[in-house]
């Protein structure tokens with residue numbers, strides 16, 4: 593995707609600082625590892641900077657991280673190389689310390705992820721391969737674009753799931769935002785001094801995603817404002833669609849084992865098992 597079309601190009605370098613990965617992975621990985629069979633082939637669709645993909649590869653899965661944004665994938669590759677570099681220098685120290693013990697060669701390594709830049713809605717992407725588990729986490733579904741693109745993307749994710757396989761989705765709970773009128777997230781980036789505010793709020797019968805960023809550059813502050821329609825797929829709709837294609841569909845309060853509450857859950861976690 594060219595930088596002009598890459599909606600994540602301007603946030604990619606900051607994304608990992610904005611997401612609190614340590615608590616997020618701590619909360620979400622037990623859900624994922626309990627529901628993905630050992631050694632499965634996994635497609636992390638819209639993998640972004642790749643934290644789930646790397647964690648699942650380290651847990652023994654064969655992982656493909658696919659994303660349309662070259663900028664996000666560049667961050668994913670850099671993080672993987674950084675971690676591999678850190679673990680190989682740690683391994684070198686350990687190996688040196690243990691050089692007297694020639695039989696001790698079993699040091700765990702971070703398994704490599706296959707990174708693919710593609711539009712996941714394109715049937716020919718990744719050689720048309722199917723996966724035992726397909727994931728679209730952290731608001732990938734609404735990030736596909738307009739209502740048609742979101743629908744096409746959802747169908748493409750199902751098509752990528754092998755017979756008998758599992759599909760796991762996670763995205764913001766639009767019903768709660770509708771009921772409350774708006775959802776506001778604010779923050780600042782300590783490393784850069786940037787300030788950002790995001791609103792998701794109801795306007796008529798639609799949701800909008802607004803993002804405001806103030807960045808401090810050499811010539812002072814600049815402001816960036818973006819607004820776009822946010823295309824949610826309501827829980828009942830996604831469940832009805834997937835129920836036709838999977839043996840079982842369960843809705844969760846995000847990626848926790850707790851049941852989904854339309855008015856209280858921040859995000860919707862969808863687990864569809866037994867692809868027909």
Ligand SMILES: C[S@@+](CC[C@H](N)C(=O)[O-])C[C@H]1O[C@@H](n2cnc3c(N)ncnc32)[C@H](O)[C@@H]1O
Pocket residue numbers: 600611637638639640641642658659660661664710711712713728729730731732735736737745
């Ligand atoms: C909000 S980020 C989520 C990243 C990551 N999964 C997470 O949990 O933090 C959404 C990602 O979806 C990607 N994306 C959007 N549409 C896509 C498409 N059609 N094909 C592949 N990736 C897409 C974007 O480039 C972006 O990296």
